[in-house]
Amino acid sequence: MAYLTALMLVLSGLPAIASVTGEKPSAPDKPWSAELHVKRYFRSHTSYEFGNPDPPRQAPLSRLEFPMNTWWAGGEFRRRFSRFSAGLEVLRSVSRESEGAFKDSDWTNNTRTDLKTIYSEAECRMEPSYMVRGDVDLKVADWIGLPVWLDPRPVVGIRWQRLEFMAHDGFQVYLYPDDENPLGAGKPPEPYPGDAIRFSQDYWQFFLGIRTDYDLGRHLKTSRRLKISGRLDWAYVSGENKDHHLQRRGTRLTFENTSGSAWHASLGFQAGLTENINVGVEAEYLRIQTEGSHQWIDDMERADQTWINGVKVWSEQMSLMIKLEYLF
Numbered sequence: 001m002a003y004l005t006a007l008m009l010v011l012s013g014l015p016a017i018a019s020v021t022g023e024k025p026s027a028p029d030k031p032w033s034a035e036l037h038v039k040r041y042f043r044s045h046t047s048y049e050f051g052n053p054d055p056p057r058q059a060p061l062s063r064l065e066f067p068m069n070t071w072w073a074g075g076e077f078r079r080r081f082s083r084f085s086a087g088l089e090v091l092r093s094v095s096r097e098s099e100g101a102f103k104d105s106d107w108t109n110n111t112r113t114d115l116k117t118i119y120s121e122a123e124c125r126m127e128p129s130y131m132v133r134g135d136v137d138l139k140v141a142d143w144i145g146l147p148v149w150l151d152p153r154p155v156v157g158i159r160w161q162r163l164e165f166m167a168h169d170g171f172q173v174y175l176y177p178d179d180e181n182p183l184g185a186g187k188p189p190e191p192y193p194g195d196a197i198r199f200s201q202d203y204w205q206f207f208l209g210i211r212t213d214y215d216l217g218r219h220l221k222t223s224r225r226l227k228i229s230g231r232l233d234w235a236y237v238s239g240e241n242k243d244h245h246l247q248r249r250g251t252r253l254t255f256e257n258t259s260g261s262a263w264h265a266s267l268g269f270q271a272g273l274t275e276n277i278n279v280g281v282e283a284e285y286l287r288i289q290t291e292g293s294h295q296w297i298d299d300m301e302r303a304d305q306t307w308i309n310g311v312k313v314w315s316e317q318m319s320l321m322i323k324l325e326y327l328f
Contacts, residue, residue: 025142027082030276030327037091039072039284039321045100046163046201046317048241048256050294051310058113059310060105064243066165066199067100068317070126076323085153086136093129100124102167102197108178115176122170122196126163133159137211149215155233159205159264167197198244203288203315205262209233217272225272229282235262239290239313250300258292258313270325278325286317 045067051059074091104120107113135157141150173189174181181187209232217226241256268282290313295306 025082025139028080031080032328033076033078033080034326034328035076035078036324037072037074037076037089037321038323039074039091039319041069041072041317041319042099044068044315044317044319046288046313046315048243048313049310050254050256050307050312053305053307053309056110056113057309058107058110060312061107061310063103063105064197064199065103066163066167067098067102067124068126068163068165069099071095072131072319074131083139084136087134089131089133091131093126096125098124098126098165102165102170104167104172104197108180109176110178112176117176117178117181118172118174120170120172120192122167122192125166125168127166129164130162131160133157135207147219149219151213151215153211153213154209155211155231156208157206159203159207159235161201161203161205163199163201163203165197165199166195167199168195169193170196192247194247196245196247198246200242201313202240203262204238205235205264205288206237207233207235207262207264209264225270225278227270227278227280229266229268229270229280231264231266233264235264237262237288237290239288239292241313248298248300250298252300253297255295255297256292256311256313257295258290258311260288260290260313262286262288268321270323276327278327280323280325282321282323284317284319284321286315288313288315288317290314 045065047065049060049063052061071094072091073094076087076089078085078087102122102124105116106118108117109115135155137153137155171189171191174187211231214228216228217224237260239258243254245252264286266282266284268280270278270280272278292311293306293308294311297304
């Protein structure tokens with residue numbers, strides 16, 4: 001909450017910062033832009049793990065990994081002023097099945113805590129999921145004497161992700177014995193058809209960084225619009241998870257409340273097609289790491305327990321995006 005308050009103060013203070021300069025830069029001829037975005041994630045996942053709250057307190061005790069190699073679509077509106085620009089991007093998942101397997105691993109042998117004793121794999125479906133980003137940047141190139149074709153801008157904003165997964169039609173195999181499964185690897189794999197685990201996740205990311213545009217067309221003294229764009233930012237992250245094991249007897253839920261940080265970077269290229277239309281491609285990387293508390297609720301076990309030992313939630317997201325921009 002303190003970080004959010006500070007971010008709002010920075011946003012509200014941008015006009016005052018700009019007013020201390022003498023000469024204002026000219027306003028753009030076409031101040032509005034609307035973009036169509038199509039994004040493909042690859043080698044991407046979101047995962048969580050937790051340790052044992054009781055002796056021998058091994059960590060991890062359990063780890064779950066959800067693949068998010070899916071297609072997304074949406075768009076962005078941006079308004080450019082003489083000194084600022086502000087934008088809002090909204091994306092929604094459009095593909096159902098994620099490429100890659102859901103993985104569930106357990107370390108339940110209390111004597112050999114380094115042994116992975118149980119392993120599960122399943123197909124993973126992405127239910128309707130959303131990403132929203134709002135940001136404001138500030139033009140500073142003229143303040144520090146940079147050439148007109150180079151435009152670095154401090155940027156602040158908020159990213160929100162709501163990710164929904166369903167693990168289904170998988171199997172479970174016992175790799176080594178533990179107290180509950182003395183046969184260990186002697187048991188054959190157990191299939192579990194149908195929907196098995198519903199997982200929901202929210203990430204709030206309050207970020208601060210720099211965005212840079214390199215006007216390649218102006219630098220090369222050509223009339224064609226050519227631009228290279230890059231971004232690097234750091235974020236404070238607040239996260240919440242909910243995990244519902246659908247094939248357990250009764251109601252079995254787990255929750256995580258975590259906080260941490262994220263690093264985000266992107267690099268893109270854009271070219272003009274007509275006077276008002278640009279086409280571009282962008283590569284993006286996001287790494288989120290958080291820690292916090294894990295709550296286990298099981299009505300059949302009469303359990304409602306919360307602990308912090310070994311609780312980690314993290315995500316690695318890589319994507320390529322094609323975008324079409326209309327200037328007006």
